[in-house]
Amino acid sequence: MPKRYILFYPLIDVKDLNGVNVIDIRKCKFTEIDIIDSPDKVIKLLGIPLFIVDTDNIQGDFKKLFYECRFWEAHEVLEREWKKSSGELKKYLQALILICAAMIKFLKNQIDISDKLLQNALSLISELPKDLFPFFYVDIGLYS
Incomplete structure (x- = not known):
């Protein structure tokens, strides 16, 4: 095969x-x-x-893959960790996975699907404790 x-x-x-x-x-x-x-x-x-x-x-650092626009690989790297996680970490990882999926759809000009995936990601993020928000932003590098 x-x-x-x-x-x-x-x-x-x-x-x-x-x-x-x-x-x-x-x-x-x-x-x-x-x-x-x-x-x-x-x-x-x-x-x-x-x-x-x-x-x-597939191996690599999520942040590096994400910044290189290698969203499919970044998604796969996170998914392995997501499967093993629970609680807030699981929601956090799921939000990042959804952001990767949204970027893939956006690049394929599937804007409506991309928007829905981003809305789902933001919904998950909004359920996380406020003290995790700085961690979330720093971890995906929005301040860099």
């Missing part, structure tokens, strides 16, 4: 990936080509990417 990979290119227009099982193409800081297929097929069509991520082994 083919595996899932994300190939990262500089911002480019991708016109033709015939014969490649593409899940999604996302653009922000990079052009991300999300596939369930062999990366070699994309490389043959577009050349060597900046880097390739095997989605079975």
Whole structure:
């Protein structure tokens, strides 16, 4: 069974990936080509990417991934922690996951869905104790 990979290119227009099982193409800081297929097929069509991520082994720092507009990976990193958490931490992580999902939808010009996801995130944040708000803002780096 083919595996899932994300190939990262500089911002480019991708016109033709015939014969490649593409899940999604996302653009922000990079052009991300999300596939369930062999990366070699994309490389043959577009050349060597900046880097390739095997989605079975997503690693990294949430903040770094978020700032690099790698929202899908940031979401996955948080989801592992969210599954193990409970209480306020679980709500906090869920809000961050929803923000990542909202950014993905926004970049795909799905504004209504993005807005709903952000509303859900803000609703979760509003349920958190007020003393966690500075932590929330500092942690995602809004003051940096």
